[in-house]
Amino acid sequence: MTDKFISIEGIARRYPDAGGGGTTIFENLWLSMKRGEFGCVIGHSGCGKTTVLNILAGLDEPSEGAVIVDGQAIEGTSLDRAVIFQSHALLPWRTVLGNVAYAVTSKWRNWDRVKVKAHAQKFIDLVGLTGSEHKRPSELSGGMKQRVGIARALSITPKIMLMDEPFSALDALTRGTLQDEVRRICLETGQTAFMITHDVDEAIYLADKIFLMTNGPGAVLAEIVENPLPKDRGRIDLHRHPLYYAVRNHIVDFLVSRSKTFAATVTDHDPRNVPVVRPGKPELIVTSTGEDFTEASWPGLARPSTSS
Amino acid sequence: MTASLRIRAAVVSIALFAAFLGIWHLATRPTAATTTMSPEYAKLMGLTATQGKSAMPGPLDVGAKLWEHLRQPFYDNGPNDKGLGIQLGYSIARVGLGYLLAVIVAIPLGFLIGMSPLISKALDPFIQVLKPISPLAWMPLALYTIKDSSISAIFVIFICSVWPMLLNTAFGVAAVRKEWINVARTLEVGTVRRAFTVILPAAAPTILTGMRISIGIAWLVIVAAEMLVGGTGIGYFVWNEWNNLSITNVIIAILMIGIVGMLLDQILARFTRMVTFPE
Numbered sequence: 291m292t293d294k295f296i297s298i299e300g301i302a303r304r305y306p307d308a309g310g311g312g313t314t315i316f317e318n319l320w321l322s323m324k325r326g327e328f329g330c331v332i333g334h335s336g337c338g339k340t341t342v343l344n345i346l347a348g349l350d351e352p353s354e355g356a357v358i359v360d361g362q363a364i365e366g367t368s369l370d371r372a373v374i375f376q377s378h379a380l381l382p383w384r385t386v387l388g389n390v391a392y393a394v395t396s397k398w399r400n401w402d403r404v405k406v407k408a409h410a411q412k413f414i415d416l417v418g419l420t421g422s423e424h425k426r427p428s429e430l431s432g433g434m435k436q437r438v439g440i441a442r443a444l445s446i447t448p449k450i451m452l453m454d455e456p457f458s459a460l461d462a463l464t465r466g467t468l469q470d471e472v473r474r475i476c477l478e479t480g481q482t483a484f485m486i487t488h489d490v491d492e493a494i495y496l497a498d499k500i501f502l503m504t505n506g507p508g509a510v511l512a513e514i515v516e517n518p519l520p521k522d523r524g525r526i527d528l529h530r531h532p533l534y535y536a537v538r539n540h541i542v543d544f545l546v547s548r549s550k551t552f553a554a555t556v557t558d559h560d561p562r563n564v565p566v567v568r569p570g571k572p573e574l575i576v577t578s579t580g581e582d583f584t585e586a587s588w589p590g591l592a593r594p595s596t597s598s
Numbered sequence: 599m600t601a602s603l604r605i606r607a608a609v610v611s612i613a614l615f616a617a618f619l620g621i622w623h624l625a626t627r628p629t630a631a632t633t634t635m636s637p638e639y640a641k642l643m644g645l646t647a648t649q650g651k652s653a654m655p656g657p658l659d660v661g662a663k664l665w666e667h668l669r670q671p672f673y674d675n676g677p678n679d680k681g682l683g684i685q686l687g688y689s690i691a692r693v694g695l696g697y698l699l700a701v702i703v704a705i706p707l708g709f710l711i712g713m714s715p716l717i718s719k720a721l722d723p724f725i726q727v728l729k730p731i732s733p734l735a736w737m738p739l740a741l742y743t744i745k746d747s748s749i750s751a752i753f754v755i756f757i758c759s760v761w762p763m764l765l766n767t768a769f770g771v772a773a774v775r776k777e778w779i780n781v782a783r784t785l786e787v788g789t790v791r792r793a794f795t796v797i798l799p800a801a802a803p804t805i806l807t808g809m810r811i812s813i814g815i816a817w818l819v820i821v822a823a824e825m826l827v828g829g830t831g832i833g834y835f836v837w838n839e840w841n842n843l844s845i846t847n848v849i850i851a852i853l854m855i856g857i858v859g860m861l862l863d864q865i866l867a868r869f870t871r872m873v874t875f876p877e
Contacts, residue, residue: 347784348783348784349780349783349784366783367783367784367785367786368784368786369784369785369786371784372784373780373781373784375777375780375781377777379775379777379778379780379781381778381781381796381799381800382875382876382877383799383800383873383875392785392795393785396785396786396787397785426875426876427877428875428876428877446785
């Protein structure tokens, strides 16, 4: 039990409807993560990913079950769990420095102005916004705003960083740069992170564990994919790694077909012991390796091009 | 381009004003004296009857009188003859006091209504009934209970300016973006600090808009209220000059009411700009 830094134990979320019944978004969900791990949840819209994250953050309450973080059941929000919001959620009347300092003063209430400023500045520098401290959010680009969001979350030195599709509103180039930043910061500081995403490549690049959720309502955590790629992977040559397509295809297959049919086809699913999959390794469940799979599925690619 | 637009607009404004003055001047030209009468009777009838002078003062009469007022705005020759500045001062003081009281009541109460759905639902029927009541309808009740006409006027200002501020504050507070509240929640910010550091700045533009509507209404109502309570103030001045049949002074008072109203509005507009944040 000691290796479970975060432990979600049998949580459920139900919304009552007008007819006296209710809609179950998910129930009996078990999930755990070790300290320093990066976990990503992937699933279609409506499977309750955001609800899981909000429950972890303390912004929402489970209808059943409990969440234990660092040996303690969570109760409401906490400065130990920082949230990076999808819409960055900066306070528009405060400057960059003001937004970060607001978080710093919330955590250390008796710090004086100089100390708060120095601490906030450190994290503004960390996300590469040196020189923009006195700008207001309206003067920043989307990527810079999200950088402020990250600096604000990191500045309170949380035990866990919770990210709800933090880069989904950004263009591909900015998204890549910020993924690099987040990965660098998490590796350097040993930060435990839990992230929701729609982007399979983002999950493969960032996560140690990828949690696959089936479609809601009545969503379940179908399986946990352990990322077989090395810890020192880089974004540039990620797709050249021999195991990359094995992981990617496994996840995409799940999202395209198995996420819909999972409940009907898998009858012996035990939510407390979700199967752990390591694509490309001996105990692999998927049948094909990366190389064979791509060639078999896309025979057209093997043909020499005739158009040029 | 903007500068030239402003200049062109100013030229049109001045032309319109000149045209207005011209028509006014022409319309109030003296007509030829039509009747002859005995000197005693003529004295009794005044210039209108004897020389065909228009009963409506022309722009030149008003201008001359206005100059007279502006040269001596604060003279005080007893209860019925005070300078325009003194009368406006009384009105502004009453509006200021009533308005200040309304701010003190409406903003905290609006916060409460905006933050608590229970209070909001519980107070809603009272607000809905009280809001459409003409502020002057309160006057007899105020005079009877307060027994002081000047304080009654302040009460009337209070009651008329409280509603827009209350409703706008409640709306602004209730409409603060959930994500900003969530930021405060994840940072474990207490209720009081959250109210001052997140909700107040977020709702400030809406609150100030309510305050701007209120000051406009208060200035509208003070004239009517002072006509009723009498004694001092620009509203009383208008009514007193009507009783004196000094249409010139009535026109000057109307002009002054307009100018002061505009200034009050501009002050609040400036405050609104100060708290408005770009997103």
